[in-house]
Amino acid sequence: MLRNRSSLIICGALIFVAWNVILIFVLMRRPSNKGSLGSHTGDGDGARGSKFGNIMNEVLRVADAFENELESQRKILLQIENQWAVWENKDGVTAAKPNSEVEHSAPAVIPILVIACNRVTVRRCLDKLIEHRPSAELYPIIVSQDCGHAETSEVIASYGSKLTHIKQPDLSDISVPAQHKKFQGYYKISRHYRWALNQVFNTFSYSSVVIVEDDLEVAPDFFEYFRSLHPVLKSDPTLWCVSAWNDNGRDGFVDPGKASLLYRTDFFPGLGWMLTKDLWAEIEPKWPASFWDDWMRHPDQRRDRSCIRPEISRTLTFGRKGVSLGQFYDKYLRFIKLNAEFVPFTKMDLSYLEKKKYDKSFEKLVYDAPVVTVEDLQGGKLSGLGPFRVQYSGSDRFKTLARSLGIMDDLKSGVPRAGYRGVVSFLFRGKRVYLAPPAGWSQYDPSWS
Numbered sequence: 180m181l182r183n184r185s186s187l188i189i190c191g192a193l194i195f196v197a198w199n200v201i202l203i204f205v206l207m208r209r210p211s212n213k214g215s216l217g218s219h220t221g222d223g224d225g226a227r228g229s230k231f232g233n234i235m236n237e238v239l240r241v242a243d244a245f246e247n248e249l250e251s252q253r254k255i256l257l258q259i260e261n262q263w264a265v266w267e268n269k270d271g272v273t274a275a276k277p278n279s280e281v282e283h284s285a286p287a288v289i290p291i292l293v294i295a296c297n298r299v300t301v302r303r304c305l306d307k308l309i310e311h312r313p314s315a316e317l318y319p320i321i322v323s324q325d326c327g328h329a330e331t332s333e334v335i336a337s338y339g340s341k342l343t344h345i346k347q348p349d350l351s352d353i354s355v356p357a358q359h360k361k362f363q364g365y366y367k368i369s370r371h372y373r374w375a376l377n378q379v380f381n382t383f384s385y386s387s388v389v390i391v392e393d394d395l396e397v398a399p400d401f402f403e404y405f406r407s408l409h410p411v412l413k414s415d416p417t418l419w420c421v422s423a424w425n426d427n428g429r430d431g432f433v434d435p436g437k438a439s440l441l442y443r444t445d446f447f448p449g450l451g452w453m454l455t456k457d458l459w460a461e462i463e464p465k466w467p468a469s470f471w472d473d474w475m476r477h478p479d480q481r482r483d484r485s486c487i488r489p490e491i492s493r494t495l496t497f498g499r500k501g502v503s504l505g506q507f508y509d510k511y512l513r514f515i516k517l518n519a520e521f522v523p524f525t526k527m528d529l530s531y532l533e534k535k536k537y538d539k540s541f542e543k544l545v546y547d548a549p550v551v552t553v554e555d556l557q558g559g560k561l562s563g564l565g566p567f568r569v570q571y572s573g574s575d576r577f578k579t580l581a582r583s584l585g586i587m588d589d590l591k592s593g594v595p596r597a598g599y600r601g602v603v604s605f606l607f608r609g610k611r612v613y614l615a616p617p618a619g620w621s622q623y624d625p626s627w628s
Contacts, residue, residue, distance in 0.1 A: 287409055289402075289453070290319045290385050292375060293342075294368075294392045297328035301335065301393040303497065308391070309341055311399050318402055321345060321383070323375035325367060345378055347371050355469070365469040373466045380456045387413070389453045394498025397423070397451065398518040401493045405453050407524030408441075408487055412453060417534045418443075419458055419484040423451035423493035426596035427586045429514040432605045433491050439522045440490035441529070442604065443537055445623070446594045447475045447486060451494035476591040478625055487532060488597065491518040511587060538600075545602050545613045553583045556607050565611035572617060574627035580614060593623035 291308060295301050305320070312318050320342040322335050327350050335344045353366040379388045389405050391397065398404075401423060408421045425433065426448060434440070449472050467474040474480060495517040496508070531537060548566040555561055556569070571577045574590060581588035586605055587596045595603050601616040601623070 286317060286406075287387070288317055288319065288385065289405060289409060290321055290379060290383070290388050292379055292388050292390050293320060293322040294371065294375060294390065295322050295324045295331060295335065296326040296371075296393065297331050298393050298498065299330050299334050300497070301331060304391065304393050304395055304397075305335070305338060305342065307396050308401075309338070311397060311401055313402055315341070319343065321375075321379060323347060323371065323378065325371040326350070345375070347374050349374070353468075359469070362469060369467055369469050369471045372471055373463065376459055377463070380459050385456070387453060387455045389451065391451050391494070392496075392498075394496050395451055395494045396497060396517065398493040398495075400518065400521045400524070401451070403522065403524050404489065404493050407527070407529060409453070411487070411529055411532060413455060415533065417484055418487065419454070419481070420447065420486040421453040422448035422486050422488045424448040425488055425490065425492045425515075426511075427603065427605045428490075428492040428516055429511065430516040432586065432607070433516055434606055434611070435491070435516075438489075438491050438518050438520045439524070439527065441532060442488050442490070442597075442599060443485045443532060443534070443541075444488045444597055444599050445481070445485050446591065446596050446598055447472065447481065448488050448597070449475075450492075450496065452486070473591060476594065478592055478623075481592075485534075485599065489518070491516055493518055541599065541602075545615050546618050548613055553580060556584070556610065556612065559608075561610065564609065566613055567610060568613045568615050570615055570617060574624075577614070577627075584612065584614065586614070590627045592625045593627040 293301070293304060293308070301322070305322070308320055312320070322342055323345050324332060324335060325347040327346075332344075332346075335342070338344075347370075349370065353363065353370065355363055355366055359366075376388070376390075379385050387409060404423060405421060412418050412421050422444075426446065427433075462475075462480060492515050495515055496512050531540065544566060545568060548568040550570055551561060551567045553569060556567065561567060569580055569584070571580050574593075577590070577595065578588040581595070581603075584605075584607055586603060589596065595601070595614075597603055597605075601620045603614045605612055605614075
């Protein structure tokens with residue numbers, strides 16, 4: 180397409196120049212105001228002059244017609260150029276080619292579903308969503324409230340027409356196994372998710388949604404991030420979600436100079452994530468009674484599909500209190516770095532995220548990196564910014580190394596947090612590190628936990 184476009188513009192330019200040369204030649208022979216062709220004396224000369232004048236007038240008429248036509252062609256060429264300017268960054272960065280949203284002229288509507296319960300601090304979440312939202316029409320906010328908490332309901336209602344407030348109607352307790360009595364909250368959350376997502380997809384008839392919980396604050400480019408990755412998710416069968424979250428995204432463990440860097444990950448991150456109606460139709464019939472996020476991480480649901488996640492998180496959790504009783508919050512979550520730099524993702528070429536391209540590049544980066552020890556990293560014996568590879572074999576060794584390096588050490592169905600093909604990428608004291616299995620990795624072992 181780019182070659183055809185260049186040829187078209189060059190051809191048009193040559194035609195334009197050629198006709199202008201002809202026009203200049205003709206116009207130079209136009210009669211001046213001081214002496215018309217009909218002013219010559221003599222009958223013969225006058226007749227010849229009159230005949231020649233008619234010919235010249237006809238030539239000039241044709242030339243004017245061609246000049247008008249050339250102006251029309253020039254405008255068409257400018258329209259083509261302007262269209263391509265949308266697809267290309269003039270600073271030399273190639274933008275993504277037009278996706279189906281552009282081709283059909285109407286951009287997709289991507290609703291934001293806020294899962295709420297009894298936190299009046301939902302206001303912080305909603306304020307940031309509305310502050311950063313570029314369009315209320317393209318990003319309608321639906322707040323689904325469980326729990327029946329009156330004060331929270333009043334906070335949500337205070338936003339009026341800026342959002343849609345729906346309420347989960349079944350507030351009854353759920354019969355749970357005796358050993359799960361203390362986990363009643365997890366059962367209610369799973370019930371709420373199922374109801375709310377059915378509302379979004381089946382009642383409101385949206386084709387995709389971004390889920391945000393009521394204790395999340397979003398980054399300035401939150402909407403830009405999901406807008407750019409919406410067509411990627413829709414078109415790539417090896418993906419099943421896009422997440423705004425990096426589990427190891429604490430300040431000091433991410434590169435502040437690479438806010439635009441995106442990864443594929445085999446771990447389901449949640450905490451601000453997008454899914455499609457097609458995926459919901461697949462998983463809704465078997466939706467679990469509780470612990471829905473860990474259920475999503477099971478191989479039967481993931482089916483070897485991946486999610487997209489950022490180097491620097493586009494969400495930040497501020498909710499220490501909840502059903503998880505602050506698990507991981509004090510040690511990890513409150514230190515997560517929220518991106519502050521607006522990245523124009525929709526003007527970037529994201530084709531590097533395609534599985535074949537990504538795998539080839541990722542494996543080369545990881546396994547071309549020299550193997551080092553934790554002691555080498557901690558002792559400051561390594562020069563340069565890396566990357567460096569720390570190798571593990573077995574779940575116990577992974578956990579030991581992860582704890583030593585300060586990243587999250589838990590595994591879900593054998594998958595490390597933020598991991599891809601068993602590899603976890605992060606910064607350690609300013610150096611890029613890959614905590615990786617030996618070369619030739621083939622699959623996860625679900626018994627690792």
